Amino acid sequence: MPPQQSRASGDSMAFKKVPFTSIIALSIALSAHPALASVRVFQLKQPPTILKSPPQIPQILSRVFGLFGNAPKRSEEQIVYEFIADNKLTFGMENPGDQKLSLKKIRQTSRGKTLRFTQIEKGIPVSGAELIAVFDANGELEAVNSSLISLSSPPGAAEITREEAFAIASRELGYENAELGEGSKDGLQIVNTADGATLVWQFSVREGADASRPMQVQVFAAGAKKGEIFSKISLESGISGDIVIYDASVTLIIPNPIYKGLKVLKNGKRRWAGLLKKPAEAKLAHASLQKASDYYLSTFGRDSFDGNGASLIASVNVGRKFSRLLDPFGMRQNAAWMGPWKMFIFGAGGSMLGNFTKALDVVAHEYTHAVVGSTADLTYAGQPGALNEHLADLFGAAAERHFEPSANPFIIGEKCLRGELKKSGAPGLRDMLDPHNSLNAERALGRPNAPEFAQPAHMAEIPREMGPDCVSNEGNDNCGVHLLNGVPNRALSLAILESGWESIMDLAYRVLTNRLLASSDFENYRDQLLDECQASMPNDTCEAIAQGFESVGL
Template sequence: MKKKLIMPVALSSALLLGAVPMSSVFANSDSASVSSVQAQKKWNENANVPFFVKEKHAQKFSASNSTNAVNYLKKNETKTKVKNPDKNLKVKNVAKDELGMTHVRFNQAVNGVPVEGSEVVVHFNKENEVVGVNGRVNQTLVEEPVNTTASIGAEEALQIAKSSVNAPSEFTYEPTAELVVYPFEGKNYTAYKANVNFMGDAPGNWFVFVDANTGAVIDKYNGIMHADEIKTQKGVGLGVHGAHRELHVSRVKEPKSGTQFALADFSHPNLEGIITYDAKNDGSASNDTVFTGNSASFKSDYDRAAVDAHYNSEKVYEYFLNEHGRNSLDGEGMAIQSFVHYGQDYNNAFWNGRWMTYGDGDGEFFISLSAGLDVAAHEMTHGVISKTANLQYRNQSGALNESIADIFGALVDDSDWEMGEDIMAPAAKADGVTRLRSLSDPNSVVVSNAQRAAYATDDRKVYPDHMDEFYDMPLNVDNGGVHVNSSITNHAAYLIGQEIGREALGKIFYRALMVYLTSTSDFSDARVAVVQSAIDLYGEDSAETVAVNEGFDAVGIYASTNE
């Protein structure tokens, strides 16, 4: 199979795994750069009211489509609280799953302008019967309509957004601005949602909400979670810890240097490729190149980070394909790209919205972060999340984002229920820091001082394993506790997995992510979504469903529905 190996013109977007002060947790390195004003603001949770309706007597339609989904909602406004759905909803997508069910996902909209964080999903069974509907709706817009006219243009809003985050001149991809209705601080704004993404010393995947009438910045948060003809063949390499790796590499004919071998894998049908790049530790995206060598054997010390990144990417790809029938992160065969040797002594790895980036570590706390299969799986799962539920990277929805990434990290790297044990440097281990998080025993891992200092009101020092231990943090500390509080749902997943096994756990959580979770889902929503997924797959009275309920009970996460 032959393909053209094409370097992307510029580096791409970002969701940070974490900047890591000692004892940290894949934490957001840019939290300190969020304005002090933002720290005092609160996301208007009351604007998005959750609901989950299960039909005891399914309503049958002629077909499972968006028209009939709207017809159902019109007939059941009292149950769902979705008023005038034909006017106030905009179709986002329609998807059919492996059980034969069809799921119609809508955005709430005002005059066709989407409402940020408000989604409704109608679920049909294979007999074209509506069996449930869930999501969040902004009730305030029903009584108090918002004027969606914009006084400023998208380009002006982009300039304001760029300035507000001190963006450099080089972007990973072209910044975008979309007109939305944005509920914040008890008010609904007509705003531009700008996305500004860049690399550098402080990578950013900023979402900035600019008032479409005054130009004021309402809110912002950093969502970083961070040729010639070729022919793919087999190669080998040594990983960071010296493990022998069998690789898929490509023979490349270069005009000046002759035949070389690239860490570029085009052996998988319907996949655009698995490609690993060398960022060269120089801080300049323009110098990044596909990682190459003079032979198909990659065994030098410099090669090792790239070998593991390339090998682990294929392992994660195979997991999602074999276990869930998902072809790459977007489900449609997008290229899986990794960048290694990023920055100087960079204690971080991140998914940037389009690819993975790995630092080499400082040798004191971390070694090369690409050494961890669970790290790769965590980062790539962020990519899957961004293409499915797209959980907002803040507060409880952000903690769910991190938790689901951890859960699949532990499912792919199934040797234990720990995160990050393979990337710790000898000095960190000597200090007793042997991993970053534990799904089995969250309380055994210490939370960093940097994460606690700004807000903790007691002497707690460890990750929570129950809602009684939840850290209530402002947005400028770990984006509202996205890493710290993720351990609560992590522990629920571990307890469930102990009862039903990893395979069933993965299927249930994957279905919840694909079908039921929405961008602003919180922990209570997650319980409802995971329980319903277990019921769909195994039945209401199954051992799997019982285990899911007991797992969430054990960590103090209870469902609030309007059934």
């Protein structure tokens, strides 16, 4: 009978005798083991840094020599908590754990796994504070992207209710019949201001009568400013599930979760209303949404915009009964993903813009906004909002190129121009490769003081009023989300010319779904692309991306 190894009751590890020569070999193995390798750390407005990850010594010993029997394995979540605790000066967090960080999503990737956390204090999320941890196939932490906030002192309790805050905001913002949405981040939030941390109520709202002016609003919930509006951001982003198309042409009511219009198609088949009314526009919407979802499914394995087979709900011919005296760039001449209401709307078109459902790049653009909302959920203002628009342009162009190849796949929305805008000579709504060549609507309509070009192609061309101190409002396009996206559009287009669509789109998808923060800016986007590229793609591709960003001043 073989000798028994001594083992204490309840002990989880069994030790073996190891010769001295193995100890030397072990020290060499440990020094080179990935668990002791550096972790790349990215933080907004700061240069990337290198920090050390806590070593998983029992796992290393077990893997190298079988020194331990069943060594207890730390979870990826625990590794992240320990890493932050070991680097608390960097992250400004004394005692990380499930009382300070909430694990929101775990995603398996081709190279390993990513974990997305949100920062919490007393169970309340901290607005804009996130951390994304990237693990390799061996379960080793290799990169962190963080927007965690060091709170000087925790806030007190809310002093007004959500209903009171909603009523105040509705009155202050001039809504006649405000309709409340259900945004993924709505509710009580902590914001960090110059006066310290305080509470706000966050909610999504739009005009109930015509669904106009959808906004995300934050109202102070406590303190001297309680009841005042802290921030407001416009939400107009201008598969195994079903594709359901409604026709809104028969009513003045703008589609909403309760009334979307008449149901005319479900999965391409006519419903009862579709038998009474020719569903031509609905069929175009169904075909384009089918192609957009098929592109994501066949290229990236993504089942619907949420990755879980959600049904696609859309209303077409929106605003057909509206007065033609309304703003020509209003609901009739627009296409949008209404995030808090989980539906797409496509306007009936007007004298200058139309044919939205026929333009696959425009439909896939809006579909990508839905994908962004289910992944990085980029804040729709300033540079994060411009990245939201850039990614929608990028994937919209890629989807159209996939099904409808053209001589210049970098042009967005060429099928949508009508009237004076079509006569202006602009190739489309946007030109990703040459943002100066995008549609300059002000100049096309002969309006005085029109800007020299529609979009900047370089960081140096960004208007000063759209810089870091810009305050988002309805009048400045949320600090230029449709303006500033010209910069990353050109950077990625140049990279595509060098490396091809397939490699760049694969990389961009992984960064969007696994690595971007809600508050990521252009520099953070560049850093995440390069870091992910260097870990998984040829050097030529990474060099093309670096040169693309360098050419636009990044």
